[in-house]
Amino acid sequence: MQDNLNVLNSDLDEDTLKGKYLTFYTDNQLFGISIADVVQIVGIQEITAVPEFPSYAKGVINLRGIIIPIIDVRLRLKKEEIGYNERTCIIVTNINGSYIGFIVDEVNEVTNIDNENISDPPQMGSDYTNTFIIGIAKLNNHIVLLIDLKKVLNEKEIELITNVN
Numbered sequence: 001m002q003d004n005l006n007v008l009n010s011d012l013d014e015d016t017l018k019g020k021y022l023t024f025y026t027d028n029q030l031f032g033i034s035i036a037d038v039v040q041i042v043g044i045q046e047i048t049a050v051p052e053f054p055s056y057a058k059g060v061i062n063l064r065g066i067i068i069p070i071i072d073v074r075l076r077l078k079k080e081e082i083g084y085n086e087r088t089c090i091i092v093t094n095i096n097g098s099y100i101g102f103i104v105d106e107v108n109e110v111t112n113i114d115n116e117n118i119s120d121p122p123q124m125g126s127d128y129t130n131t132f133i134i135g136i137a138k139l140n141n142h143i144v145l146l147i148d149l150k151k152v153l154n155e156k157e158i159e160l161i162t163n164v165n
Contacts, residue, residue: 019112020110021137022038024089024104025106027077027079030108033093033146035110038092038093041089042090042101043090044089046061053161054157057071058072063092071153088103089103098162100153100158100161100162113146117138118136119136134147
């Protein structure tokens with residue numbers, strides 16, 4: 001499905017991408033994702049609602065002929081819904097061969113984060129596991145929650161939202 005999307009990382013090998021993260025804000029919290037997971041960043045655009053999608057799945061967009069389901073990261077993290085503005089972006093990713101877009105409040109930067117600046121996420125007891133936070137990084141006096149976008153949605157949710165294609 002590599003067809004019409006300009007892949008951000010198509011010319012880079014895996015070693016070049018190691019330690020590189022795209023940081024973004026959601027609800028004034030700084031998050032980071034591996035740049036290897038990012039296909040493209042686009043501004044907010046018209047989203048077509050899809051009946052029976054979960055509330056955090058806002059619908060789909062048509063990006064150069066490819067239908068991409070859109071997840072609002074704020075809602076997925078159980079934060080208050082806010083209106084979109086000129087800083088709101090969609091981070092288009094490729095998860096297990098399916099394009100999925102994630103709405104974030106604002107993209108910050110692409111940056112290097114060395115392994116020595118990343119700690120394991122805290123454990124909150126045996127009955128609670130945070131499935132998608134994979135690390136906590138220190139970056140220029142800021143805390144960055146590193147997340148694995150492949151784990152923000154479970155397999156069933158990915159199947160539900162990607163079956164609209």
